[in-house]
Amino acid sequence: MAPPEDLPPMTYRFLGRSGLQVSAISIGGWLTYGGYTEQEKAHECMKAAYDSGINFFDCAEIYSDGKSEEVMGAAIKKYGWKRNDLVISTKLYWGTAFGNNPVNNKGLSRKHILEGMDASLKRLGLDYVDVIYAHRPDRQTPMEETVRAFNHLINTGKALYWGTSMWNADEIATAWRYADKLGLIGPIVEQPEYNMLSRERVELEYAHLYREVGLGLTVFSPLRQGLLSGKYKNGIPEGSRLAQNQVEFIAGWWKRTGKEKFDEIIANINKLEPIAESLGIKQSTLALAWVLKNQNVSSAIIGASSAEQVYENVRAVGAVDKLTPEIMDKIDEILNNKPPAVIARY
Ligand SMILES: NC(=O)c1ccc[n+]([C@@H]2O[C@H](COP(=O)([O-])OP(=O)(O)OC[C@H]3O[C@@H](n4cnc5c(N)ncnc54)[C@H](OP(=O)(O)O)[C@@H]3O)[C@@H](O)[C@H]2O)c1
Secondary structure, three states: OOOOOOOOOOOOOOOOOOOOOEEEEEOOOOEEEEOOHHHHHHHHHHHHHHHHHOOOOEEOHHHHHHHHHHHHHHHHHHHHOOOHEEEEEEEEEEOOOHHOOOHHHHHHOOOHHHHHHHHHHHHHHOEEEEEEEEEEOOOOOOOOHHHHHHHHHHHHOEEEEEEOOOOOOHHHHHHHHHHHHHHOOOOEEEEEEOOOOOOOOHHHHHHHHHHOOOOOOEEEEOOOOOHOOOOOOOOOOOOHHHHHHOOOHHHHHHHHHHHHHHHHHHHHOOOOHHHHHHHHHOHHHHHHHHHHHOOEEEEEOOOOOOHHHHHHHHHHHHOOOOOOOOHHHHHHHHHHOOOOOOOOOO
């Protein structure tokens, strides 16, 4: 399925203060590729992404116990894409599925970082990744060991840059303190959740890091796993992510959220529909364009279970300018969750 002719051209943003450029919309394999989206469909999504100008593909060792990396690696091979045209990332932390004794297969020890990287590259069928992330902070391994191990991956050509995911501002600053002290490379990018319903970390907690270390952001779940597309306004559509009860994480998510809280979230999201309509765009486009409006975001990593979704989501790139200050204020009024402004000086 070729891209629609009226698809806006992709835009590219620098990954923080690095020289690497990533597409403003990128695509990841969590739950979908190697998971509930069958391989052929997953490859169609990746092809639709590539054909739309998306150059950045995100994975992790834990996604579907390594199958996600295999599915992504197979697509790269199948379509014969040039390695230098792609930005590929994966993440290390949860490698428990790859050993019989979990103790040393989890976390950010030098041992797991080195062994986990080799195993990921093998599954991806690649010689290196562009960005390797620490998928979570490891509060038991000394930070110096972790910083040195990620630098070792860079020095041995297995990764070109390293970043963090779901680290707090203090942990990122500590990593930079060690990197600076030791003359090493610090994490250039963080991968947090960021969407209309989850704002505080990106808009408030990390604010000083954009200035101090030039932190870039590749944000995940920009549609809050599909909720912000408005698709759940009349219940749970067949085949949608929330209908995938066989997936442990999704079933658990339901238990944690509860029906009442879920209905409340959906009612709030429904209030955004008239705004999207007034701009002549879909609710999913509005939600993604809202994320891209934040200039600290280098890329919004979407998940997609069909090529149509990929194309629809790429439209957000062309809708950013429709979000005028007045529209942004209206959205803030509905969401009622804008973090307090950072006070510049007293
Ligand atoms: N670092 C971390 O800890 C972390 C955590 C989570 C995710 N991530 C990364 O971020 C990526 C994206 O996360 P996510 O999948 O939660 O992102 P998302 O874009 O918020 O949600 C994706 C899901 O929304 C639905 N969807 C997408 N486009 C749609 C559209 N136009 N209309 C209606 N529904 C649409 C699809 O689900 P269905 O069609 O199946 O309903 C899709 O699988 C992951 O693949 C992963 O790479 C990282």
